[in-house]
Amino acid sequence: MGSNQLSSAGDVSPAGGGRASPARERRIVVGIDGSPPSKAALRWAVGQAVLTGAVVHAVAAWEYPSLYGWFAPMVDDGFERIARRTLSAEINEVLGPDRPVDVRESLVLGHAAEVLLEAAEGADLLVLGSRGRGTFARTLLGSVSTRCAVHGVCPVVIVRADGAASPAATALGVEQPAPGAVRTKDWQLSLHVVEDEDTTRVHAVLDADGNVLHSDTRSRRNPRDAPAPAVGDEFAVGRALVDLGHQLLRAGVHGATGTTEE
Secondary structure (H helix, E strand, O other), X not given: OOOOOOOOOOOOOOOOOOOOOOOOOOEEEEEOOOOHHHHHHHHHHHHHHHHHOOEEEEEEEEOOOHHHOOOOOOOOOOHHHHHHHHHHHHHHHHHOOOOOOOEEEEEEEOOHHHHHXXXXXXXXXXXXXXXXXXXXXXXXXXXXXXXHHHHOOOOEEEEOOOOOEEEHHHHHOOOOOOOOOOOOOXXXXXXXXXXXXXXXXXXXXXXXXXXXEEEEEEEEOOOOOOOOHHHHHHHHHHHHHHHHHHHHHHHHHXXXXXXOEO
16 A cells, blocks of 8 residues: 655754754544545545645545354455555545645554544544434444544544535534543343243343344253253353344444435
8 A cells, every 4th residue: 555655854953053853743634435425524634734734644444344253254355455446546536646735545454433543643633524324323333423523532523525514523413522531321231031941032122322122032952952051041142142233233234324414
C-alpha cells in the first residue's frame, strides 16, 4: 500500500542560537468505505486540510465475514484486495491526480470504529460519512459514527452525502462525555431452563435497551448415555446463546444495508 511521504520541515533556530521544537503536525483522519457519504467526508476533510495546512489520513478498515468465525476455517477470499481497491479508487475519484494536500492511506484489519479511534489518536479531527442504518440495529450494535462520537479523543465531524457537515454530538444526538469518561450500557439476559426427564428446554430473553429478542432451544440425552443434567443444560443454553447471536448479526446486516438516514 503506497502512501504519500511528507517532507519534514527544517529546524528553526530562534534568536540566541537555541533550537526550537518542531511544530506539531496537523492531521485530519477520514474514514473510507466507498459510499457516497464517505466520498463527501473525504472532500470535506481535504477542504479543511487546505484551510488549516493539515495532512489528510485516509483510513479504511476491513473484516472477514462473521460466518468465518466459528463454523469454517479462516481463508482469504480477496476481502483485503477488495478493501484496498475501494480505498485507492475513492481517493483517486475524489481527488484526481493533482492532490491539493498530502494524503496518507492506511488499510487496517479490524472493526471500523476501533480502527478509526486508534488512527485518530493525536489528530485534529476525525471525519466520517453519515450512513443509513435502521434504528433497531443502531440501538443493538451501535453505529461506527456513534461509537466514534462517544469514545473519540478528538473532535468528530459527521458529513452527509450532500456535503453538509455537523459536529458528531449534534448530528447524532449524542451527549459528549467528559474527557476520560466511559459510557456503559446494561443489557439484561434471562435464561429459563426446564429439565424434563431426558430433555432440557431453554427460553432465553435478551433485553437490549428496550429491544427484546427471544430464543427457544432444547437438547435431548442420547439413550445410550448416562444421565448428566448439567451437560444437557450446557448444550441447550449454548444453542440459545448462539441463536441470539445470529439474530443480532442479522439485525446488524439488515441495518447496514437499510436506507434510513442516520
